[in-house]
Amino acid sequence: xxxxxxFQDTDETRTALMQATYDALCEHGYAGLTIQRISxxxxxxxxxxxxxxxxxxxxxxxxxxxxxxxxxxxVPIDTSKNASEQLQAPLDHLLVPTFEEDRYEFMSAMIELxxxxxxxxxxxxxxxKTDQLFHRQLTAVLRTGxxxxxxxxxxxxxxxxxxxxxxxxxxxRRMTTDGSPDIQALRAELNEYIHSRILIxxxxxx
Amino acid sequence: xxxxxxFQDTDETRTALMQATYDALCEHGYAGLTIQRISxxxxxxxxxxxxxxxxxxxxxxxxxxxxxxxxxxxVPIDTSKNASEQLQAPLDHLLVPTFEEDRYEFMSAMIELxxxxxxxxxxxxxxxKTDQLFHRQLTAVLRTGxxxxxxxxxxxxxxxxxxxxxxxxxxxRRMTTDGSPDIQALRAELNEYIHSRILIxxxxxx
Numbered sequence: 398x399x400x401x402x403x404f405q406d407t408d409e410t411r412t413a414l415m416q417a418t419y420d421a422l423c424e425h426g427y428a429g430l431t432i433q434r435i436s437x438x439x440x441x442x443x444x445x446x447x448x449x450x451x452x453x454x455x456x457x458x459x460x461x462x463x464x465x466x467x468x469x470x471x472v473p474i475d476t477s478k479n480a481s482e483q484l485q486a487p488l489d490h491l492l493v494p495t496f497e498e499d500r501y502e503f504m505s506a507m508i509e510l511x512x513x514x515x516x517x518x519x520x521x522x523x524x525x526k527t528d529q530l531f532h533r534q535l536t537a538v539l540r541t542g543x544x545x546x547x548x549x550x551x552x553x554x555x556x557x558x559x560x561x562x563x564x565x566x567x568x569x570r571r572m573t574t575d576g577s578p579d580i581q582a583l584r585a586e587l588n589e590y591i592h593s594r595i596l597i598x599x600x601x602x603x
Numbered sequence: 604x605x606x607x608x609x610f611q612d613t614d615e616t617r618t619a620l621m622q623a624t625y626d627a628l629c630e631h632g633y634a635g636l637t638i639q640r641i642s643x644x645x646x647x648x649x650x651x652x653x654x655x656x657x658x659x660x661x662x663x664x665x666x667x668x669x670x671x672x673x674x675x676x677x678v679p680i681d682t683s684k685n686a687s688e689q690l691q692a693p694l695d696h697l698l699v700p701t702f703e704e705d706r707y708e709f710m711s712a713m714i715e716l717x718x719x720x721x722x723x724x725x726x727x728x729x730x731x732k733t734d735q736l737f738h739r740q741l742t743a744v745l746r747t748g749x750x751x752x753x754x755x756x757x758x759x760x761x762x763x764x765x766x767x768x769x770x771x772x773x774x775x776r777r778m779t780t781d782g783s784p785d786i787q788a789l790r791a792e793l794n795e796y797i798h799s800r801i802l803i804x805x806x807x808x809x
Contacts, residue, residue: 426722505721512718514779515711516632525780532783552792558784559792563765566772573720574731577738578764586758586765593799 411463414439414446418460423502427509432456454517457510461523465530480542481596484560487535491564492584501572508572531564532557539595548595556595563587620645620652621669624662629708633715638662660723663716667729671736686748687802690766693741697770698790714778737770738763745801754801762801769793 417438425434430453436443450456478486496504514520535557542548563583570577623644631640638659642649656662684692702710720726741763748754769789776783 428719428722508721509718511775511779512715513634515714516634521779521781525783528776528780528783552788554785555788555792558788559769559796562772562776562784562789563768564772565776566768566770569717569775570734570768570771573717573727574734575727577731577734578768579760582758582761582764583768586761589800590765590796594795 410441410445413441414456415460415463418456419503422460422506423499426502427457427506427513430457430506454519458519458523461510461520461527465523465527480538480545480547483538484535484542484591484595487531487564488584488587492567492580492587494580504568505572508569528561532561535560542595547597549597551595559590616647616651617669619647620662621666624666625709628666628712629705632708633663633712636663636712660719660725664725664729667716667726667733671729671733686744686751686753689744690741690748690797690801693737693770694790694793698773698786698793700786710774711778714775734767734771738767741766748801753803755803757801765796 414435417435417440420438421430421435424438425431432443432446432450432453435456436446439446446456450459510520511524514524532554536553539548539551539553539556543550543553567578567580567583571580620641623641623646626644627636627641630644631637636659638649638652638656641659641662642652645652652662656665716726717730720730738760742759745754745757745759745762749756749759773784773786773789777786
């Protein structure tokens with residue numbers, strides 16, 4: 398916690414390094430990532446990186462922490478939308494027919510990083526936190542919808558568990574196969590589930 | 604296809620090597636796997652391994668091929684069971700509260716291998732094939748259930764897409780977090796989905 402630390406003194410340097418890590422990940426993937434390649438994207442001195450991080454994995458854990466701050470701070474629940482629209486938002490964001498190249502590369506790197514979590518405690522701790530964060534966000538949307546009379550009286554935590562599993566499973570299948578899942582079919586079936594189990598006032602409503 | 608190849612001549616040698624690969628994967632995980640460690644589990648000469656495989660990744664792709672043959676040949680649809688029981692079987696197999704240590708290690712290695720698929724064509728080809736195989740198996744069970752009047756007239760391919768995504772997502776979340784998903788909650792919600800959308804004669808049946 399020395400006050401001389403540039404990353405603690407200036408958010409700007411930290412942000413620039415995180416941006417460089419993001420860019421290098423998109424370009425080279427996890428396996429092709431090196432400190433040199435991150436440095437190539439970083440406008441400041443490479444020695445600044447080594448001053449703070451022992452290597453690629455330590456820097457990546459910091460990067461993941463930076464990303465989760467972004468998700469916590471920058472993706473608040475949009476209260477101008479009703480609960481049904483809030484529930485559709487992550488589906489619209491993740492279950493799309495195609496990803497642009499940069500986004501594809503980034504998602505692919507995230508899958509590779511997350512797979513490390515099965516044997517790496519620091520990664521595991523991070524992905525447990527993000528998993529819990531997304532579960533809390535989905536649970537909150539479901540709870541709001543129930544309170545506002547838009548959703549049936551489902552168990553919000555249990556329902557969020559299924560929704561999050563579908564979103565994670567869809568990304569995992571997509572990034573590790575050619576052409577699976579059929580996103581249109583998956584989305585159609587997920588809508589059937591949402592209409593028959595969650596929404597009030599649709600076909601089969603109570 | 605030279606007849607002198609010991610792996611083409613004797614299934615026994617190939618099986619022993621695949622068993623050794625399995626054992627080494629369970630013990631050391633993907634990251635800790637080396638040809639030496641596979642050889643330590645292999646009762647025959649290490650040179651036999653190098654005679655056929657250039658390195659760890661080539662051997663692992665062969666191993667994955669071996670595993671898929673097993674799934675195709677050894678896990679036929681059990682026609683002594685009705686379609687509902689057949690549909691529950693993969694859920695009972697995969698959505699259990701705990702995995703034994705060997706199985707945990709193996710599943711964890713499979714997640715690490717599958718994550719390679721996002722940047723490795725040979726792995727990608729393999730996991731596309733397994734994904735399609737499991738999708739076909741689920742679709743066949745759904746089709747049988749519809750024909751036998753056990754299931755509603757759902758779109759079997761679309762429904763299989765959601766089920767397979769849930770199974771893959773559950774494994775992926777489980778192997779990369781501490782304690783997610785809540786398997787009991789996930790299973791309960793999946794049962795709600797199956798009862799309300801697929802099964803005839805349950806609550807809310809048509």
